[in-house]
Amino acid sequence: MAYKIISSQCTACSACEPECPNVAIYEKDGTFVINPKKCTECIGYFDDAQCVAVCPVDNTCVIDTSYPRYQAA
Amino acid sequence: MLGQNQTEPLEEMMQQIAEYKGCGTSSEGGKASCGSSSAPEDMAPEVWEKVKNHPCYSEEAHHHYARMHVAVAPACNIQCNYCNRKYDCANESRPGVVSEKLTPEQASKKVLAVASTIPQMTVLGIAGPGDPLANPEKTFKTFELISKSAPDIKLCLSTNGLALPDHVETIKAFNVDHVTITINMVDPEVGQYIYPWIFWKHKRVTGIEAARILTERQMLGLEMLTAAGILCKVNSVMIPGINDRHLVEVNRAVKSRGAFLHNIMPLISAPEHGTVFGLNGQRGPTAQELKALQDDCEGEMNMMRHCRQCRADAVGLLGEDRSAEFTTEKIMEMDVQYDIEKRRAYQEIVEQDRQEKVAARNAELLELEKEYSDVKILVAVATKGSGRINEHFGHASEFQIYEVGTEGTKFVGHRRVDLYCQGGYGEEDALPTVIRAINDCAAVFVAKIGGCPKDELRAAGIDPVEKYAHEFIEQSAVRYFKEYLGKIRSGEIVHVDRGDADIRQGAYIAA
Numbered sequence: 001m002a003y004k005i006i007s008s009q010c011t012a013c014s015a016c017e018p019e020c021p022n023v024a025i026y027e028k029d030g031t032f033v034i035n036p037k038k039c040t041e042c043i044g045y046f047d048d049a050q051c052v053a054v055c056p057v058d059n060t061c062v063i064d065t066s067y068p069r070y071q072a073a
Numbered sequence: 074m075l076g077q078n079q080t081e082p083l084e085e086m087m088q089q090i091a092e093y094k095g096c097g098t099s100s101e102g103g104k105a106s107c108g109s110s111s112a113p114e115d116m117a118p119e120v121w122e123k124v125k126n127h128p129c130y131s132e133e134a135h136h137h138y139a140r141m142h143v144a145v146a147p148a149c150n151i152q153c154n155y156c157n158r159k160y161d162c163a164n165e166s167r168p169g170v171v172s173e174k175l176t177p178e179q180a181s182k183k184v185l186a187v188a189s190t191i192p193q194m195t196v197l198g199i200a201g202p203g204d205p206l207a208n209p210e211k212t213f214k215t216f217e218l219i220s221k222s223a224p225d226i227k228l229c230l231s232t233n234g235l236a237l238p239d240h241v242e243t244i245k246a247f248n249v250d251h252v253t254i255t256i257n258m259v260d261p262e263v264g265q266y267i268y269p270w271i272f273w274k275h276k277r278v279t280g281i282e283a284a285r286i287l288t289e290r291q292m293l294g295l296e297m298l299t300a301a302g303i304l305c306k307v308n309s310v311m312i313p314g315i316n317d318r319h320l321v322e323v324n325r326a327v328k329s330r331g332a333f334l335h336n337i338m339p340l341i342s343a344p345e346h347g348t349v350f351g352l353n354g355q356r357g358p359t360a361q362e363l364k365a366l367q368d369d370c371e372g373e374m375n376m377m378r379h380c381r382q383c384r385a386d387a388v389g390l391l392g393e394d395r396s397a398e399f400t401t402e403k404i405m406e407m408d409v410q411y412d413i414e415k416r417r418a419y420q421e422i423v424e425q426d427r428q429e430k431v432a433a434r435n436a437e438l439l440e441l442e443k444e445y446s447d448v449k450i451l452v453a454v455a456t457k458g459s460g461r462i463n464e465h466f467g468h469a470s471e472f473q474i475y476e477v478g479t480e481g482t483k484f485v486g487h488r489r490v491d492l493y494c495q496g497g498y499g500e501e502d503a504l505p506t507v508i509r510a511i512n513d514c515a516a517v518f519v520a521k522i523g524g525c526p527k528d529e530l531r532a533a534g535i536d537p538v539e540k541y542a543h544e545f546i547e548q549s550a551v552r553y554f555k556e557y558l559g560k561i562r563s564g565e566i567v568h569v570d571r572g573d574a575d576i577r578q579g580a581y582i583a584a
Contacts, residue, residue: 011147012147012174013147013148013149013202013203014147014148014208015147015148015149015150015203015207015272018148019275046275046276047275047276048275048276048277050275052277053272053275053276053277054148054150054272054277056149056152
């Protein structure tokens with residue numbers, strides 16, 4: 001699995017972008033999006049998913065269940 | 074005390090300096106101050122040099138000089154219960170709200186465009202809409218570009234303080250000589266009710282622990298600024314029942330660490346803002362509650378009372394907002410010629426006007442020196458700036474409030490009276506709104522006023538005064554007060570306590 005950003009709730013504040021250890025977050029059409037291929041759910045880097053911890057709108061960075069759970073190498 | 078038969082040249086010069094620097098909101102006994110009552114000897118020459126043209130640091134300067142904010146810093150590292158940056162009504166004015174975010178390059182272009190159009194724009198601030206120091210690259214890149222292209226413009230920034238200790242050196246390196254920290258508490262027990270969380274060392278920290286870290290970082294940051302010789306203003310949001318009495322303690326804590334100015338602001342709270350406080354019905358203070366707290370803190374340090382709690386993209390004098398003239402689309406089309414000499418020439422004229430104003434008030438005060446009375450009144454003033462009574466009653470979007478007594482005049486605040494954004498407030502409701510906002514005033518000074526509102530004001534016990542149209546505010550206030558005292562003596566009027574007034578809470582229509 002990976003995290004995804006619910007774009008209708010994203011305020012485009014950009015707080016998540018520099019916090020992502022995988023550089024998986026970028027701006028697209030006025031909101032921010034997560035590249036699921038790069039997202040590791042912060043496993044191996046931090047105890048908490050950084051985008052979730054810094055996002056000012058609760059329940060905006062959420063697990064995208066359409067991707068399999070990330071497995072640390 | 075100066076101004077009382079002191080004729081020594083040095084004393085006289087100190088007085089001129091103190092007045093000139095523009096801090097003199099209070100003319101009590103000829104004392105200079107920054108919206109306050111600190112003696113001029115408290116103010117080193119290099120300090121007044123820094124504040125004299127800064128509308129946010131000097132009450133007197135704010136009648137003449139303009140500022141602008143550029144919204145290059147959208148990210149934030151803490152959450153406050155009074156803030157919600159998602160909501161952007163273009164007609165709304167409050168911190169944390171912007172219409173469009175800018176890149177540092179766009180911001181730099183915008184600053185040049187505004188500085189060329191508004192030559193009295195002397196200050197560029199970065200105040201969000203998030204926290205400038207949570208966006209350090211964008212913030213400092215903007216400062217770098219502007220310090221190259223417009224070296225005469227003062228740079229300042231406003232922060233929650235969490236990241237401040239990490240950046241004091243860089244702030245110093247960019248010659249940023251004004252930093253504002255928002256400090257709402259020095260006790261984590263209080264702070265837990267204001268800050269739900271902070272983002273700290275890659276974790277979301279909540280509760281008392283979050284407030285403890287934040288207050289430690291704020292105090293450390295303030296001490297470092299003071300040590301670096303950077304002027305620091307402290308902003309505090311007054312939240313009745315949560316931190317209102319505690320702010321006296323905050324005042325002592327920041328003063329002892331070298332803060333220059335304390336700005337206690339009323340909580341802006343309405344359900345439509347979508348903030349925690351807006352939704353849970355937390356009220357803001359009344360005008361007199363705010364004034365009483367500011368008065369209590371004033372003995373301790375300089376108080377700012379002219380803050381308009383502006384947007385993070387505001388442009389113009391503090392009481393106006395010209396940001397709509399400078400959208401990215403419009404500035405990209407502008408052919409900007411930055412002429413530093415033209416700006417300087419314009420500012421010299423402003424300076425002459427300022428000195429004239431101070432001289433007029435002081436001359437008027439001389440006669441009052443012989444009198445003593447404990448009567449004090451508040452007067453509301455309709456003004457477009459320059460320290461003159463030059464606005465029509467019906468066109469005023471705010472009234473400036475002055476306290477007058479035998480000791481002199483003092484600017485004690487302003488009341489916004491613009492119409493509400495939400496429906497239900499038609500023309501017929503506008504006047505009661507105005508009366509509620511200036512209900513604690515004995516008179517309202519205007520350039521002109523219609524017959525109808527005049528009668529209604531009189532019925533409410535507020536004297537509408539047109540005879541000082543286009544004259545200086547403070548000189549007129551002293552004149553009016555002399556007459557007022559005369560009328561009390563002759564028994565024509567009886568001095569009564571005017572009670573309290575409302576602080577406007579809703580969004581407003583700028584047009």
